[in-house]
Amino acid sequence: MIYCVEDDDSIRELMLYALRASGFEAEGFGDSTGLFDALSRKEPQLILLDIMLPGMDGIEVLKALRSNPATARIPVIMASAKGTEYDKVVGLDLGADDYLAKPFGMMEMVSRIRAVLRRASPAVSPKQLQLGDLKVDPLAHTVYAGDTRVELTLKEFELLKLFMEHPGRVFSRDQLLERIWSTDYVGETRTVDVHIGTLRTKLGSCGEYIRTVRGVGYRMEEKA
Numbered sequence: 001m002i003y004c005v006e007d008d009d010s011i012r013e014l015m016l017y018a019l020r021a022s023g024f025e026a027e028g029f030g031d032s033t034g035l036f037d038a039l040s041r042k043e044p045q046l047i048l049l050d051i052m053l054p055g056m057d058g059i060e061v062l063k064a065l066r067s068n069p070a071t072a073r074i075p076v077i078m079a080s081a082k083g084t085e086y087d088k089v090v091g092l093d094l095g096a097d098d099y100l101a102k103p104f105g106m107m108e109m110v111s112r113i114r115a116v117l118r119r120a121s122p123a124v125s126p127k128q129l130q131l132g133d134l135k136v137d138p139l140a141h142t143v144y145a146g147d148t149r150v151e152l153t154l155k156e157f158e159l160l161k162l163f164m165e166h167p168g169r170v171f172s173r174d175q176l177l178e179r180i181w182s183t184d185y186v187g188e189t190r191t192v193d194v195h196i197g198t199l200r201t202k203l204g205s206c207g208e209y210i211r212t213v214r215g216v217g218y219r220m221e222e223k224a
Contacts (some may be wrong), residue, residue, distance in 0.1 A: 002113065003044040004028040005035050005061070006079070007053050015048065024113075032056040039071060046113055048100075051080035051091070059090060067096040074138075075114060075120045079104070084215075129164040130221040134173040134206040155180055156199045161169050162182035163210065163220035172217040191219075 002024050003139050006012040012028045019026035019094040027044075029035045031054050035047070048064070051058035058078060065071045078091040081102040088099045097116045100109060129136040135144045138161060152160065162171070171179070173192045181191070197217060200207030209220050 001025045001027065001042065001044040002046050002048065003038060004048045005032070005037060005053065005058070006048070006050045007031060014106065015109065018110060022110045032061045042073070046075040046077065046117060048077050048079060048109070048113070052079060059094065062091065062094050062096060062111055062192060075116045077116060129161070131164055131167055131209060131220065132206065134164070134203065145154065145203050149203070150202050152199070152202060155195055156202070159195055159199060164219070168219060168221050170213050170219040176187050176217065189198065
């Protein structure tokens with residue numbers, strides 16, 4: 001949900017139309033009263049906030065948003081017809097995430113919103129994978145079999161990670177070739193067998209987790 005605070009009805013409707021046409025939910029308000037009333041009911045992904053508003057202006061609204069723990073982290077893009085450096089600096093210093101100088105195009109507005117939302121989204125780190133005594137950390141690129149660290153080649157690591165992400169799922173040799181070596185790789189399924197063999201050896205007792213499914217391929221599951 002994007003909240004759009006703009007006192008000019010025609011401009012606000014155009015902004016809302018562009019946002020909705022771009023796949024966003026959007027709600028518009030002509031002043032700060034409507035914005036704060038909506039904030040009490042639902043938190044938006046981002047607020048488009050005009051500086052020149054009747055009553056409480058955009059700068060004061062931004063101060064109020066940033067001083068309230070409930071709204072302090074909501075991304076805000078300021079907009080102003082003034083376009084002066086002073087207004088821009090004040091808005092950014094108060095915690096605005098971006099600034100649009102009027103007149104601006106609707107495509108630019110949508111692009112700026114998407115850029116701010118990407119920056120505001122927390123980076124998702126691959127979670128640590130574990131099966132029995134086997135642990136794989138995709139971010140650190142480490143593998144432990146029990147308390148022993150196991151050194152793997154890149155392809156061995158990618159094979160193991162794929163199995164760990166899909167415990168119990170059977171992968172054919174052709175599927176493994178495609179997923180790990182890519183469809184452009186020219187090779188034989190024997191390549192998979194060789195890598196599975198060395199991977200099992202390096203994993204020690206945990207190598208038994210990689211099961212051969214006769215006539216099909218391989219799957220990973222913890223020992224019974």
